[in-house]
Amino acid sequence: MAELITFICKRTVVSTKPVQAGKTYPLSVLDRHMEENHLRMVLYYPSTGVPTKPGEITTKLRESLAVTLTNYPIITGRLQKNDEEQWMIKCNDAGLRMIEAKARGSLEEWLRNVDREKELMLVYWEEMYHKPYFWSTFYVQLTEFEDGGLAIGLSCTHLLADQTCATMFIKAWADTTVFSKMIHPPLFYPLPSQRPGNGKLNQTPYTALINHYKTSISKSIDIVDAKHTTVTLVFSDDMVRACIAMAQPIDGTDKSSPTPFEALSGLFWVCISKVKGMTNGLVDMSILIDMRKVLGLDKGFFGNCMVYNKVHLEGFQEDDLSQAASSIGEVVAKMDREGIIDLIEWLVCKDDRSRSLMNSCDLICASLEGVDPFSIIFEDVIVPIRVSCYVEPVSALGQVLILPAKPGDGRLTVAMKLRPSVQLSQIDISGHFGYFGGDKIFIKKLAIELTTFFYGWLLMRVRVRVRLEVYPKVGLLDRLRVGQRVGVLGRMVDMVESRWVLWLEGEGDNNAGWETDAIRAEGDQYELTPQVGHLMLQFTDVVALWLR
Secondary structure (H helix, E strand, O other): OOHHHEEEEEEEEEOOOOOOOOOOEEOOOHHHHOOOOEEEEEHHHHOOOOOOOOOHHHHHHHHHHHHHEEEEEEOOEEEEOOOOOEEEEEEEOEEEEEEEEEOOOOHHHHHOOOOOOHHHOOOOOOOOOOHHHHOEEEEEEEEEOOOOOOEEEEEEEEEOOOHHHHHHHHHHHHHHHHOOOOOOOEEOOOOOOOOOOOOOOOOOOOOOHHHHHHHHHHHOOOOOEEEEEEEEEEEEHHHHHHHHHOOOOOOOOOHHHHHHHHHHHHHHHHHHHHHHOOOOOOOEEEEEEEEEEHOOOOEEEEOOEEEEEOOOOOOOOOOOHHHHHHHHHHHHHHHHHHHHHHHHHHHHHHHOOOOOOOOOOOOOEEEOOOHHHOOOOOOOOEEOOOOEEEEEEOOOOOEEEEOOOOOOOOEEEEEEEEEEOOOOOOOOOOOOOOOOOOOOHHHHHHHHHHHHHHHHHHHHOOOOOOOEEOOOEEEOOOEEOOOOOOOOOOOEEEEOOOOEEEEEEEOOHHHHHHHHHHHEEEEEEEEEEEOOOOEEEEOOOOOOOOOO
């Protein structure tokens, strides 16, 4: 696979202006507890269509990166221990590492066959040296595709930045490239650790949050480089609203409606638990929330501000999505400013400088709704066509990241890393389900559980008088065509005993508007059974299905 990528060079990029001599940046307690993690992001950009010379794009981006780094001395500096043996950054203009590479073929061809192993070839990363003072904390890789397209990979230690910071840095780089100025420069200042004079007096500390950190810190670190199945899902606005409706308590009001994060994380908590064989209750889960708004921090604040918290749920009733979402919502509501400052103050007082891995045991569900990588534009009106985000290492039970989707594709993207003994797979839900790859039993089971929850949504979604035609065995994708275009409804894998059941609802003068004579059977036998107000199609040996 290495022949797909040719590495041209590895160089150091330094800022265009020297940093103030002797300047240092201390790291916060939230920074220090992310030391064992690192981030990777890959952004894919299509060709602009304008002919360029070899290396012209990378030269332009390298020059604008040097200008950007003048505002990010924390990135060009190096890690060093202070007198208390705690990490800090010493600003010394050492710069960041840039890797320049080229890839065979076109970007479109790459994306048709990309998997995790191939994708990580586009984002260079080195673990910390035994001498960290010589180790670059940030890496950038620029990969030009021979037949058009560009991939920008960023990797960094979580010790210095969370996903919001990483996105902010790339956005600043893009703005500098396009506008020759930084629209939102970074701000470096400590986290709030003391309440103002008008704060709550005699407040009871948020012990549940503190206890979660206390328990996680006390556990030994067990980092296992295990293979994970990567699943990416895109939810349209309609599907997000449908999920929120399903997660709504029976007697709930608009005020009690779950947020998109609460509804989606509840959905996957329930589905993943069922797939993993939980018959009584759900798997252990923690949520990860960005606390910038809660703490009243500026938009440009640079530093870790993601906080973990355990979600407890007792007496769970099977398939009760509203119960799961409500439990998540209750935990999120308790994570207010006072509670987070309680945690920060406790960490400051109890910090024993021991290594910790906050995401080592539970299923982690992270809200990255404030991260907007699709606003990162390096060329006029050229937006990323795909963005991938990795937060590693992944916990034993897995990881679910919820972040914005590409405009026009949907409202939210859910990126999951789970740990069954299967190969890399991908499910896309963009008003549809689907997958690419071989026999992925785990993914099939997960898709079944998701289909169960979205059955009602699928039933309501198609309200149009259509002409149906079945075309069996056309390569891997057998087609169910609709005479009138209604948009993508579903693309699914063969799951239950090689038999599918799809319900569609018609709308017209009456349900007799369905043109049942349009069904064609070729080879396999297809059964068309009129039902009261609906039609049911049953068929065999179909590996995929969609409407268009």
